[in-house]
Each structure stands twice: as C-alpha cells, then as structure tokens.
Amino acid sequence: MTTTDATDTLSVRRxxxxxxxxxxEANVSGQTVSRVSNGRSNVDADTRERVLAxxxxxxxxxxSAARALRSGRFHSIGVIMFTLSSFGNMRTLDAIAGAATDAGYSITLIPVPHPTQGEVSVAFDRLSEEAVDGVIIVVEAHLLDENDVVLPAGLPVVVVDSTAGGRYPMVDTDQAHGARLATxxxxxxxxxxxRHIAGPERSYSATHRREAWEATLREHGADVPPVLVGDWSSESGHELGLELAxxxxxxxxxxxxxxxxLGVLRAMHEAGRAVPGEVSVVGFDDMEESRSFWxxxxxxxxxxxxxxxxSVEELLHEVxxxxxxxxxxxxxELIIRDSTARPSA
Structure with a gap:
C-alpha cells in the first residue's frame, strides 16, 4: 500500500x-452508486454486485435523511396499535413488518395502552416527531368516528380493525360473514x-360478530337469547361458560x-357436560393451538x-x-373440527 492509499483509507475511517x-472502490461513477443506493433497476447485475461489495x-x-430530502420520502411507516398481547394483533403486526420490509420500508411502532380518543391523538403527536410517510392504525375499538380524534392533515392513513367514518381507507377481516358461517x-x-359470548362492547370486531349472529338467528326464525359479554380472555369464557352450563x-x-x-370447553368439562355430545362450541380466529384443544x-x-x-399495499399506493x-x-373460512355435532336426542 502506498502512502497516499494509506492516507485515503485513514481518512475514510475517520x-x-x-x-x-x-x-x-468499485470503479464506477457516483451516479451509478446513487442508483444502487436508491434501489433503482437500471443497473446491470454485475455492476450492482460490484457496488454492493x-x-x-x-x-x-x-x-436516509439526504435520500428523503431528494425523494420527499422517508421509507418509513408508522404503526399505532392498541395492544401487543392479542393473538390477532401480533399476527397482523408481523405481516405489516414483513410487507414493509419487502417494499423497502421500516416501521415505527407506537403502542396505545388505553384506546381513548386522547391516547390516539397523543400517539399521532409522537409520530409527527418521527420521519414517516404514512400511518397504519390497528386500534380494535370504536374510536375514529369521534370528532375529537385529531389526525394530521396530508398524512396517508389506513385503518385496520376499526371504524373510520369513511374518512380513511380501511382493511379488515369480514367479521360479519365469519359470524354468519359459525351461526x-x-x-x-x-x-x-x-348462545353467544361476545367480546367487549367497545370492540369493533365484537360488535360486528354479535350483530351478524343476531341477524342470522332472526333470518332463520330462531330465538335470540341474551348475549353474554366477555373480555377476550379464557378466564371470562370459563366464567360465562359455567353460567351457560x-x-x-x-x-x-x-x-x-x-x-x-377454550374457557367454555373447560367449563363444560367441569360441569360434566360433554362436548360435542351435549353442547357444541365454535370459536373465532383459528389460533395455532385451536386444533390441540380437546x-x-x-x-x-x-x-x-x-x-x-x-394494509401496507393500500398505504403505499396512496403514498x-x-x-x-x-x-x-x-x-x-369456517374450519370444522370435533367440537361441534348434531344435538343429542
């Protein structure tokens, strides 16, 4: 190595x-490096690999900051999420992160411990301090119809699993169809x-499932019994299951x-009522463990x-x-296993 080369290397390190x-180093132009850095496709494979090496x-x-100034984008997505403990939210978040990565975006996650209008607005205030191109909201509650939720103007927003009053694009499971299939x-x-054990009254998903259950019973001329309300936990299912048993x-x-x-199954077992011999039970989600219930x-x-x-596709399309x-x-999709059968004579 010459003295000049050594000096140049030391300067790069500093x-x-x-x-x-x-x-x-790659013996190419700065413009070519810029194209590779920005993910452009107009660079042949050999040159791209040489630049990457x-x-x-x-x-x-x-x-990334300089690139954002040039392109007007930060290649980052904000995610506001009600809870990280539920099965559905974690699966949804995992898919959002994967899809964002595939598209060359990172995510900034802002959990909302208590899904009130004020908390959602505070989450947006926090995101306004971050460099994001758009926001996905996964707040499993009736919040975004409220007038006092202030969202920043001009920032693309997609809502998952909640209401949005028609103000924002929404992506969701067809809750009503799923409840109809079960009923x-x-x-x-x-x-x-x-009989129906519903989720919390503030829950968007629970409301749609309960309404579809009731409508399906009425359409088939069946009695509509009182609804029991749980909190999504197996403990609440067990407590209400004992009441039904x-x-x-x-x-x-x-x-x-x-x-x-799962709580209902335990309650029936404890009460000596056979499933499905005496009582048939249907759930909603298809957790991985559901096939291992007994x-x-x-x-x-x-x-x-x-x-x-x-949700990522919708957001990036608007961006x-x-x-x-x-x-x-x-x-x-209805997955039929062994917890349901014809009623005993």
Missing part, C-alpha cells in the same frame, strides 16, 4: 465512507338456537374468539397475514400515487 469512496468492504450506509353451521346441525337448554355456543371458547375446536379462520399485507383507497374486506 469521517466514514462517502458515495465517492464507494464509486472509487464496495459498500460492504468500506462499511458504507446510504444517508349457520350450528343451526344447520339442528340446534334450535345458538347450568342451563340444560343450552346446546350450542358461539364464542367471539378462540381463547374464550376436543379440537371448530372455529372461523381469520387471515391476519393477508390483512397486514393489504406513491396520492390516490386514496376504500374499504377492503378479507374473507373468512
């Missing part, structure tokens, strides 16, 4: 490698009616999620991965074109 350093050798990282399955087996007329139960259905649970499958992917989407519903 100030960090520049685009010019990469161009010199030079970047790795020198430890060069593209300056019609039980009625089709010959049960005279279906004491009623000999109860032969079919539709729980608004699999965790509450008996394996009949349930409505939600495609959380598709919901997450579609890139300025065109706002509408309402996207992802289909559900």
């Amino acid at each position: 100030r960090g490698p520049s685009m010019a350093d990469v161009a010199r 030079a970047m790795r050798k020198l430890g060069y990282r593209p300056n 019609e399955h039980l009625l089709g087996l010959g049960h005279r009616t279906v 004491r009623d000999p007329d109860v032969t079919a139960i539709f729980a608004a999620n699999d965790q509450m259905a 008996p394996p649970l009949t349930t409505v499958r939600q495609f959380f991965g598709e919901v997450g992917r579609r 890139e074109t300025g065109e706002r989407g509408g309402r996207t519903l992802v289909a559900t």
Whole structure:
C-alpha cells in the first residue's frame, strides 16, 4: 500500500465512507452508486454486485435523511396499535413488518395502552416527531368516528380493525360473514338456537360478530337469547361458560374468539357436560393451538397475514400515487373440527 492509499483509507475511517469512496472502490461513477443506493433497476447485475461489495468492504450506509430530502420520502411507516398481547394483533403486526420490509420500508411502532380518543391523538403527536410517510392504525375499538380524534392533515392513513367514518381507507377481516358461517353451521346441525359470548362492547370486531349472529338467528326464525359479554380472555369464557352450563337448554355456543371458547370447553368439562355430545362450541380466529384443544375446536379462520399485507399495499399506493383507497374486506373460512355435532336426542 502506498502512502497516499494509506492516507485515503485513514481518512475514510475517520469521517466514514462517502458515495465517492464507494464509486472509487468499485470503479464506477457516483451516479451509478446513487442508483444502487436508491434501489433503482437500471443497473446491470454485475455492476450492482460490484457496488454492493464496495459498500460492504468500506462499511458504507446510504444517508436516509439526504435520500428523503431528494425523494420527499422517508421509507418509513408508522404503526399505532392498541395492544401487543392479542393473538390477532401480533399476527397482523408481523405481516405489516414483513410487507414493509419487502417494499423497502421500516416501521415505527407506537403502542396505545388505553384506546381513548386522547391516547390516539397523543400517539399521532409522537409520530409527527418521527420521519414517516404514512400511518397504519390497528386500534380494535370504536374510536375514529369521534370528532375529537385529531389526525394530521396530508398524512396517508389506513385503518385496520376499526371504524373510520369513511374518512380513511380501511382493511379488515369480514367479521360479519365469519359470524354468519359459525351461526349457520350450528343451526344447520339442528340446534334450535345458538348462545353467544361476545367480546367487549367497545370492540369493533365484537360488535360486528354479535350483530351478524343476531341477524342470522332472526333470518332463520330462531330465538335470540341474551348475549353474554366477555373480555377476550379464557378466564371470562370459563366464567360465562359455567353460567351457560347450568342451563340444560343450552346446546350450542358461539364464542367471539378462540381463547374464550377454550374457557367454555373447560367449563363444560367441569360441569360434566360433554362436548360435542351435549353442547357444541365454535370459536373465532383459528389460533395455532385451536386444533390441540380437546376436543379440537371448530372455529372461523381469520387471515391476519393477508390483512397486514393489504394494509401496507393500500398505504403505499396512496403514498406513491396520492390516490386514496376504500374499504377492503378479507374473507373468512369456517374450519370444522370435533367440537361441534348434531344435538343429542
């Protein structure tokens, strides 16, 4: 190594490698390095690999702030999420992160511990301090119809699993269709009616499932019994299941999620009521563990991965074109296992 080369290398180490350093190392123009850095496709494969090898050798990282100034984009998505503990939200978040990565975007996550109007507005205030191109809101509650939720003007927003009053594109599971599938399955087996353990009253998903359950019973001329309200937990399903187990007329139960259905199964076992011999039980979600319940649970499958992917697609479409989407519903599927059967004579 000559004295000049050694001096140049020491200078790179002190100030960090520049685009010019990469161009010199790869023996290409600075414009070519810029194209590779920005993910452009008009660079042949051999040249691209040579530039990438030079970047790795020198430890060069593209300056995202400078790139944002040139392009007007930060290649980052904000995600506001009500809870990180629920099965559906974690699956949706995983899909959002994967789809964002595939599109060359990072995500900034802002959890909202208590889904009130004020908390959502505070989350947006926090995101306004971050460099994001758009926001996906996963707030499983009736919030965005409220007038006091102030969202920043001009920032693309997609809402998942909540209401948006028509102001923003929405992506969601077809909750109503899933509840109809569950209720019609039980009625089709010959049960005279279906009891329902709903999710929390503030929940958007729970409301749509409960309304579809009731409408389906009425359409089939079945009695509409009182609704029992749980909190999505297996503990609440167990408590309410014990209440239903004491009623000999109860032969079919539709729980608004699999965790509450698990609690119902335990309650029936403790009360000495056989499932599905005396009582049929259906859940909603199709958690991985549902097939390992005893008996394996009949349930409505939600495609959380598709919901997450579609929400990123809708958001990036608006970011890139300025065109706002509408309402996207992802289909559900009834998965029939061993927890449902015809009522005993």
